[in-house]
Amino acid sequence: MSLYFTKEHEWIRVEGDTATIGISDHAQEQLGDIVFAEVPETGRKLSKGQEAAVVESVKAASDVYAPVSGEVVEGNSKVADDPSLVNSDAEGEGWFFKLKLDNPGELDGLMDESAYREWVKSL
Amino acid sequence: MSREVHNGPTDETQARGTPYSGDPEGGAGTHEVPLDKLPLDSWHRARGARMVPFAGYEMPVQYEGIIAEHLWTRENAGLFDVSHMGQLFIHGPEVDSALERLMPADFRAAADMKPKYSLLLDDDGGIIDDLMATRRGSDFYVVVNGATKHGDIAVMEQKLPGDVVIDHMREQALLALQGPRAADVLETIVPGVADLGFMQAAPFRWNGQSLWISRSGYTGEDGFEISVPASAAPALADAIAAHELVKPIGLGARDSLRLEAGLPLYGHDLDTGTTPVMADLNFAINKRRRSEGGFPGDIRILAELQNGAPQKRVGLEVDGRQPVREGALILDSEGNEIGKITSGGFSPSLQRPIAMGYVATGFAGPGTALKLEQRGKLFDAKVAPMPFVPHRYHRKGASA
Numbered sequence: 001m002s003l004y005f006t007k008e009h010e011w012i013r014v015e016g017d018t019a020t021i022g023i024s025d026h027a028q029e030q031l032g033d034i035v036f037a038e039v040p041e042t043g044r045k046l047s048k049g050q051e052a053a054v055v056e057s058v059k060a061a062s063d064v065y066a067p068v069s070g071e072v073v074e075g076n077s078k079v080a081d082d083p084s085l086v087n088s089d090a091e092g093e094g095w096f097f098k099l100k101l102d103n104p105g106e107l108d109g110l111m112d113e114s115a116y117r118e119w120v121k122s123l
Numbered sequence: 124m125s126r127e128v129h130n131g132p133t134d135e136t137q138a139r140g141t142p143y144s145g146d147p148e149g150g151a152g153t154h155e156v157p158l159d160k161l162p163l164d165s166w167h168r169a170r171g172a173r174m175v176p177f178a179g180y181e182m183p184v185q186y187e188g189i190i191a192e193h194l195w196t197r198e199n200a201g202l203f204d205v206s207h208m209g210q211l212f213i214h215g216p217e218v219d220s221a222l223e224r225l226m227p228a229d230f231r232a233a234a235d236m237k238p239k240y241s242l243l244l245d246d247d248g249g250i251i252d253d254l255m256a257t258r259r260g261s262d263f264y265v266v267v268n269g270a271t272k273h274g275d276i277a278v279m280e281q282k283l284p285g286d287v288v289i290d291h292m293r294e295q296a297l298l299a300l301q302g303p304r305a306a307d308v309l310e311t312i313v314p315g316v317a318d319l320g321f322m323q324a325a326p327f328r329w330n331g332q333s334l335w336i337s338r339s340g341y342t343g344e345d346g347f348e349i350s351v352p353a354s355a356a357p358a359l360a361d362a363i364a365a366h367e368l369v370k371p372i373g374l375g376a377r378d379s380l381r382l383e384a385g386l387p388l389y390g391h392d393l394d395t396g397t398t399p400v401m402a403d404l405n406f407a408i409n410k411r412r413r414s415e416g417g418f419p420g421d422i423r424i425l426a427e428l429q430n431g432a433p434q435k436r437v438g439l440e441v442d443g444r445q446p447v448r449e450g451a452l453i454l455d456s457e458g459n460e461i462g463k464i465t466s467g468g469f470s471p472s473l474q475r476p477i478a479m480g481y482v483a484t485g486f487a488g489p490g491t492a493l494k495l496e497q498r499g500k501l502f503d504a505k506v507a508p509m510p511f512v513p514h515r516y517h518r519k520g521a522s523a
Contacts, residue, residue: 032188032189033188033190033191035444035446035469036444036446038445054445056445056446056469058190058375058379058468058469059184059189059375059468061446061448
């Protein structure tokens with residue numbers, strides 16, 4: 001298992017050819033109280049950079065983009081039902097969707113956890 | 124994650140589509156104009172506030188979180204720093220009549236120490252700002268919006284007679300204590316304030332300092348607005364916040380509270396393209412001013428009072444959970460555009476999305492079913508009476 005992060009504050013947990021994707025704890029903290037989340041349907045094909053999910057706090061609306069390409073194998077219905085899960089456990093139970101990776105090579109160049117945490121400190 | 128939409132009227136920078144100050148990118152590059160600091164700047168930071176640019180100042184958008192702060196204010200008492208607002212003292216001969224040439228309020232009949240809501244109008248009847256004006260003897264104390272204060276002063280200086288003087292009280296801070304327990308709390312610090320009725324003001328003393336306190340606010344709750352010398356503001360804020368029923372509240376909850384209360388926000392729900400009648404603020408024009416006119420745009424506004432305006436500000440209840448925000452289109456059931464959302468968000472008290480916007484007047488009746496369009500997605504909504512959450516003002520007898 002490997003954990004990657006993007007500069008768009010998404011995390012990607014890779015197990016075999018499946019990636020679980022969510023937003024970072026830093027991102028949820030910056031958004032504040034999250035009141036709405038929309039996750040992609042199973043079977044949807046996403047290419048890298050495509051809009052995949054929506055997250056809205058009291059004050060802001062954001063799109064979550066697919067950080068890598070693949071087919072959605074599951075959207076997290078728990079966060080759609082209770083969006084505050086993203087505030088309480090952004091990097092765990094608050095995941096947004098799982099993808100079957102098209103091209104694991106797209107993971108190259110993403111930050112690992114320690115690089116991401118260091119980078120966030122510099123913001 | 125990338126932020127696509129930055130609207131929501133708490134923070135004027137968001138409504139303009141520039142990066143939200145809570146942006147993960149840190150809002151880099153947004154601080155082109157150096158920001159001023161409020162008298163309570165370090166007070167806010169010490170309490171964990173997230174500071175954002177607003178009206179040329181760094182201001183607290185939230186402390187522990189908007190929803191918690193919002194609900195605390197509805198149940199207890201919330202302390203707001205609104206020192207960015209402009210406090211003006213206007214004096215000179217016949218100030219009341221002079222102000223009536225800029226605004227539609229009945230200032231000549233205004234009773235001493237009774238704040239009046241009014242509107243600074245341009246020659247077409249468009250709203251330059253909304254404000255509170257209180258007679259103090261023959262003079263007037265006026266509180267205007269922070270983002271518009273310099274423009275307001277310029278308009279007033281240009282239009283008022285040369286012997287009327289506007290003092291911008293830059294040395295005064297302004298605090299608001301709002302909520303059902305506000306009177307209990309403030310009475311322990313400034314005895315006598317609980318005797319004020321809603322929309323009544325008076326001078327008080329605290330710790331050797333002069334305070335000007337009015338029973339008014341922008342949340343729909345009972346509460347007070349307290350003008351205090353900036354040098355004494357941190358000590359007064361400390362004294363108020365020391366009470367167990369008080370928490371400091373940021374701009375984020377100020378916005379969600381006023382939206383639930385159906386109160387318009389200048390620059391979003393009101394601007395020079397809207398008139399008092401369009402904005403459903405007819406109460407701000409009394410019988411004498413309706414019959415006499417004599418304010419900017421009077422011909423248009425009096426005609427609109429008679430015949431209705433082509434558009435009207437309404438409240439909207441939105442189906443589902445997703446907030447629909449400023450800029451979304453309002454459509455009739457056949458898909459024709461009939462207006463725009465000017466404020467919208469998630470109501471913490473009602474746990475549902477609510478909004479405010481302008482519609483063609485034929486669609487303004489409560490219960491009218493409409494559609495909203497935001498980023499290509501359609502939402503069902505219906506016109507709802509405002510306030511969304513009932514006002515709980517402390518009225519003593521009859522009050523205007």
